[in-house]
Amino acid sequence: MTTPMLTKNQSLVFDVLTKAEAPLSAYTILDKLRDQGFRAPLQVYRALDKLLEYGIVHRLESINSFVACAHPHEDCHSHGLVAFAICESCGQVIEFHDHEVDHRLMDWLKSQKFKAEKSTIEIRGHCANCAA
Numbered sequence: 176m177t178t179p180m181l182t183k184n185q186s187l188v189f190d191v192l193t194k195a196e197a198p199l200s201a202y203t204i205l206d207k208l209r210d211q212g213f214r215a216p217l218q219v220y221r222a223l224d225k226l227l228e229y230g231i232v233h234r235l236e237s238i239n240s241f242v243a244c245a246h247p248h249e250d251c252h253s254h255g256l257v258a259f260a261i262c263e264s265c266g267q268v269i270e271f272h273d274h275e276v277d278h279r280l281m282d283w284l285k286s287q288k289f290k291a292e293k294s295t296i297e298i299r300g301h302c303a304n305c306a307a
Contacts, residue, residue, distance in 0.1 A: 179229045179231075181225075181226075182222070182225075184213075184218055184221070184222045185222045185225055185226055187208055187211050187213075187222070188204055188208070188219060188222040188223060188226060188232075189222075189226055189231065189232065189243065191204050191207050191208060192204070192226075192232060192241055192242060192243040193243045195242070195243075196266075196267075197265075197266035197267065197268070198235050198238060198240035198241060198242045198261075198266065198268055199240055199241055199242075200239060200240050200241075201216055201219045201220055201223060201241070202216065202219075204219050204223075204241070205218070205219045223241060230244065231243065231244045232244060233257065233259070233270070233295070234295075235259060235261065235268065235295075235297060236295060236297065237261070237297045237299065238261065242259075242268050242270070244270070245270040246270075256272065256276065256277045256280060256294055256295075256296060257270060257271075257272055257295060257296075258270070258271050258272065258273070258276075258295070258296035258297070258298065259271075259295070259296070259297050259298065260298045260300070260302070261297055261298065261299045261300075262300070262301055262302040262305055263299055263300060263301060263305075264301055264302070264305035265302060265304065265305050267302050269302075280294075
């Protein structure tokens with residue numbers, strides 16, 4: 176997948192997330208972009224909504240933050256289920272996908288005749304550095 180043509184605000188938000196070392200809340204993104212003319216949270220949320228729609232940004236529900244996709248040039252949605260390991264100590268986020276888990280969950284959904292519209296797995300704990 177090629178990265179879609181982004182507006183100026185979308186590009187600025189995506190750039191902040193790409194350079195971030197940890198997930199960022201919308202308000203943190205707003206603070207980082209005040210010098211570029213961002214004044215209201217709505218500017219950030221509109222950009223984030225489109226970036227989420229394009230599949231190049233992910234929302235981490237449990238910590239109400241956003242991260243840039245680890246593989247933005249691929250179609251995230253074609254991978255199936257995306258999962259995240261989130262370190263409680265340092266905030267590091269590792270995005271991963273496991274085809275075996277994805278297939279088992281899809282089989283279960285089919286057996287239940289359940290149509291999933293949104294799914295994200297978030298595993299919270301401690302990364303190798305923090306657990307040592």
